Amino acid sequence: MQIEQSRFFLPEVRTMLTSLLAAITKGQDLSDRETSFVMEQIMEGAMSDIQLAAFLAALTTKGASQREVIALARTMREYSMNVPCSDDVFDIVGTGGGRMKTFNISTTAAFVIAAGGVRVAKHGNRAKTSRSGSADLLEALGANIFLSPESCLSMLKDLGLCYFYTRYYYYMMKRIDVVREQMGIGTVFDVLRPLTNPAHAAYEILGVSEAHLVEPMAHVLAALGVRHGMVVYGKDGSDEISAAAPTTICEFTPGSFSTYEVRPEDFTLPVASRQDLEGGVPKTNALITRRVFDGEKSGARTAVLLNAGAGLYIGGQAQDFASGVRKAARLIDSGSARQKLDDFIVMSHRLGEAEKMEIIADRDPEDMV
Numbered sequence: 001m002q003i004e005q006s007r008f009f010l011p012e013v014r015t016m017l018t019s020l021l022a023a024i025t026k027g028q029d030l031s032d033r034e035t036s037f038v039m040e041q042i043m044e045g046a047m048s049d050i051q052l053a054a055f056l057a058a059l060t061t062k063g064a065s066q067r068e069v070i071a072l073a074r075t076m077r078e079y080s081m082n083v084p085c086s087d088d089v090f091d092i093v094g095t096g097g098g099r100m101k102t103f104n105i106s107t108t109a110a111f112v113i114a115a116g117g118v119r120v121a122k123h124g125n126r127a128k129t130s131r132s133g134s135a136d137l138l139e140a141l142g143a144n145i146f147l148s149p150e151s152c153l154s155m156l157k158d159l160g161l162c163y164f165y166t167r168y169y170y171y172m173m174k175r176i177d178v179v180r181e182q183m184g185i186g187t188v189f190d191v192l193r194p195l196t197n198p199a200h201a202a203y204e205i206l207g208v209s210e211a212h213l214v215e216p217m218a219h220v221l222a223a224l225g226v227r228h229g230m231v232v233y234g235k236d237g238s239d240e241i242s243a244a245a246p247t248t249i250c251e252f253t254p255g256s257f258s259t260y261e262v263r264p265e266d267f268t269l270p271v272a273s274r275q276d277l278e279g280g281v282p283k284t285n286a287l288i289t290r291r292v293f294d295g296e297k298s299g300a301r302t303a304v305l306l307n308a309g310a311g312l313y314i315g316g317q318a319q320d321f322a323s324g325v326r327k328a329a330r331l332i333d334s335g336s337a338r339q340k341l342d343d344f345i346v347m348s349h350r351l352g353e354a355e356k357m358e359i360i361a362d363r364d365p366e367d368m369v
Contacts, residue, residue, distance in 0.1 A: 013046055021051075024058040035071035043079035043172055052179050056187040064188045066216045070223045072188060073195040077224075081169045083149045083198040085156060088227075089121040090315040092307065093194040094207030099237030103279035104137040105303045106207065106240055108289045111344070112308035112328050114161035115336040118315030121156055121199035123164035132282040135165050140282035141289065141341065144348040149198070151351040156199075159347055161340065164198045191217070195224060203314050204229040205307070207239035211248060218250040218257055228253050228314055236274065241310055243272035243303035251314075264302055267309070267325045272299025293338035305329055 020034055030038070038055060041047045047055070064072070090113065092106045107122065114120040124134030135145050145165040147155070155162040167173065180187055191213070194206055204226045208217055211233050218231040231250045234242025241247045243264050250259045264271045276299025279285045292301050309318070309325030318324035331337050 013041060017041065017047065017051060017055075021054055021058060024055070024062050027062050029062075029065045030068055030071075032067060032071045035068045036075045039072050039075035040079075042176065043076065045172075045175070049175075049179050052176065053183055056180070056183065056189070057185070059188055060185060064191075066219055069188065069191060069195075069216075069220050073192055073220065073224060076192055076196055077200070079172060080196050081149065081198050082200065083121075083152065083164070083169075085119075085121060085153065085199045087119055088202040089119045089156065089199050090203040090311060091120070091122055091197050091199070091201035092205045092311050093122070093124065093197075094239035095190050095194055095209055095213075096239060099209075100234065100242075100244075100274065100277065101131070101279055102238055102240070102277040102303070103285040103288045103300060104132060104134055105277070105300075105307055106205075107134040107137050108292060108304050109307040109311055109328075110161065111293070111340045112304060112331050112337040113311035113315060113317075114159070115331045115340040116308075116312045116315075116327055117160070117317045118203075118312060119156060120161045120311075120315075121152075121164065121197060121201060122162070123166055123169075123197045123199075125166040125193070132279055132285045134163070136282040137285050137289065138163060140286035141345060143345045144352040147348060147351055148355055151355060154351060155344070155347055159340075159343055161344055163344075163348075166193065169198050170196065195220070200225065202227045203316070205310055205314055206231045207241075208233050209237065209239045211235075214248050214250045215257070215259060218252045222252050222254065222257075226252075228316075230310060230314055232310075238277075240303070241306040242277075243269070243299055243306055244274050244277055247306075262306075262321070264306065267306065267322055269302045269305060269325070270299070272302050276300060277303055289341075290338075293332060293335075293341060295333055301332070304332070 092110055094106055110120050110122045126133040126135045138145050152162040214231050214233050221229050229252055232241050233248045234245055236242050236245035246261050246263050248261055288300050292304050305325050305328045308328035310321055312318040312324035312327050313321045318327050
């Protein structure tokens with residue numbers, strides 16, 4: 001990182017960044033090339049913390065355009081680790097920042113979706129806007145999240161499910177996250193993070209925390225290569241399909257976009273209360289997940305059924321949304337979802353131990369004296 005710090009003082013870089021920042025503060029959208037240039041400087045460490053904070057604050061005030069988000073995401077992907085998968089995979093993820101502080105619904109749903117035959121390559125991080133991120137939940141459930149790309153691919157092949165821990169794969173984000181945390185406001189990176197799955201999922205459900213993002217983000221995902229997906233916004237402020245309120249959905253395939261609204265009642269499911277969906281610390285959320293998989297009838301179950309049902313549909317294992325919800329219920333009640341969780345935990349530790357043994361075997365004997 002120290003090598004990159006000297007680039008702060010390159011006159012041509014500083015001049016260009018100053019010019020682009022001035023344009024943003026005037027409410028002007030950047031071109032694709034200009035936007036990519038800014039992200040290149042961010043990823044290469046060529047912007048000071050003050051420059052980075054100024055850019056993020058100005059872009060937040062202006063509002064990132066659809067084209068700017070696409071250009072930022074594409075460039076960020078170029079600097080991120082790519083884990084090529086032999087088969088098309090599915091991801092379900094939220095941007096965070098919603099008013100509803102729910103338990104880890106999408107992560108819980110991922111196990112149901114995988115149990116239903118969809119190949120799930122989920123990625124996520126520790127909590128930022130809630131008390132428990134997907135990484136926190138998985139650890140509380142007993143899983144090992146620190147796995148190499150090779151081990152993740154092995155899990156995907158043998159189990160149909162893997163988890164990419166974001167900080168383990170996007171090392172360049174550490175400094176950026178420090179700046180974001182110090183700023184204390186939402187930035188474009190809240191949206192970019194979910195768009196940079198190392199497996200580049202071809203099927204995806206993205207939850208957003210603001211209604212005006214639903215249709216634009218559907219177009220962003222389509223431009224990034226997602227072939228069938230949904231962008232969802234719960235009208236209770238949740239970044240997932242809500243069990244307590246109507247949900248706005250923009251479903252898309254290449255060249256086709258359809259926006260509609262769903263309610264739990266549409267699937268003959270009971271409406272949950274906000275309290276039913278409240279999350280807490282990782283141990284609390286892990287308990288909720290296990291109770292759902294043990295068949296407990298609750299508002300939490302409704303939330304998991306809705307999101308898992310959508311995932312089974314988008315992932316090609318259900319004819320339509322409603323069929324997906326019914327299949328999700330069968331997968332939970334039969335114990336298949338719970339078994340997928342148990343297998344995931346066991347395999348994550350087995351592969352982790354194998355990685356440790358490989359490291360030891362590769363050491364020079366003289367280094368072990």
